[in-house]
Amino acid sequence: MTEQQRQSSRDRILIAAATMIGEDPAARLSVRAVAARAGVSTGSLRFHFPTQRELQETVLAGIYSMVAPDDDIHDRSRPARDRLVDRLRQVLAPAGVGEQARSAWLKVHESFIAERPTEEARAAYLTLDRAGRRQIEAWLAVLTDEGTLAPGDNEQRALFLNTVITGLSIQRVLPAEDTVLTTETAVLYAAVDAVLGEPAQG
CATH class of the missing domain: 1.10.357.10 (Tetracycline Repressor, domain 2)
Structure with missing residues (x-):
């Protein structure tokens, strides 16, 4: 996988997760739900974010920096x-x-x-x-x-x-x-x- 492909899938994951939180502030960001929304495999999501907590914290940091x-x-x-x-x-x-x-x-x-x-x-x-x-x-x-x-x-x-x-x-x-x-x-x-x-x- 090239660096561009890795970045692209990572961005899709973050955008999907941020969108889910925007739609529902109580969204739980399960690995399967976010991967499905982003159009990536759960393995790809785990590659970028080994834990659910890491995914959540990265998404929230991005949201706070924009807001x-x-x-x-x-x-x-x-x-x-x-x-x-x-x-x-x-x-x-x-x-x-x-x-x-x-x-x-x-x-x-x-x-x-x-x-x-x-x-x-x-x-x-x-x-x-x-x-x-x-x-x-x-x-x-x-x-x-x-x-x-x-x-x-x-x-x-x-x-x-x-x-x-x-x-x-x-x-x-x-x-x-x-x-x-x-x-x-x-x-x-x-x-x-x-x-x-x-x-x-x-």
């Missing part, structure tokens, strides 16, 4: 709080609002909450969650390196911010008095200010 590119987190001409809020807002964007958000959360409920999740479903969810937190940790590391965020436990900070994002995505489905944008903006700034305002540890 929330890191370029503007480095733009020191803007306040750190605004840059971080913008990044978090971009993570929320694909969740949609109204019926789109409701449909996405119904799929999540069906896959992970309505019944005890299988080990495969649990692993899929944990991969999604881990990818989101890693992306946030990377942004926090940039702010730490530039000195606008005191050194500390960025893993815990990312967990906190990721939990806020999850809560806001659920809030999009529920009735609210204010517009979603007004509520989300206030909450995101409060969460980011709490993180950026932490005193240096040690």
Whole structure:
């Protein structure tokens, strides 16, 4: 197999898996389903991605880099709080609002909450969650390196911010008095200010 053929099949696999997640945020990306969607053999998929977790993490990293590119987190001409809020807002964007958000959360409920999740479903969810937190940790590391965020436990900070994002995505489905944008903006700034305002540890 030539390098071009290998790259082509790898790209087809990633595009198929990303499409499946786009259609269903709770998609489990089984080897057979992704291979069939990509039009490749399961052996070809395993060649590029020996484990299901590796496939999921590669796909999610690609999705996050497209949804929330890191370029503007480095733009020191803007306040750190605004840059971080913008990044978090971009993570929320694909969740949609109204019926789109409701449909996405119904799929999540069906896959992970309505019944005890299988080990495969649990692993899929944990991969999604881990990818989101890693992306946030990377942004926090940039702010730490530039000195606008005191050194500390960025893993815990990312967990906190990721939990806020999850809560806001659920809030999009529920009735609210204010517009979603007004509520989300206030909450995101409060969460980011709490993180950026932490005193240096040690």
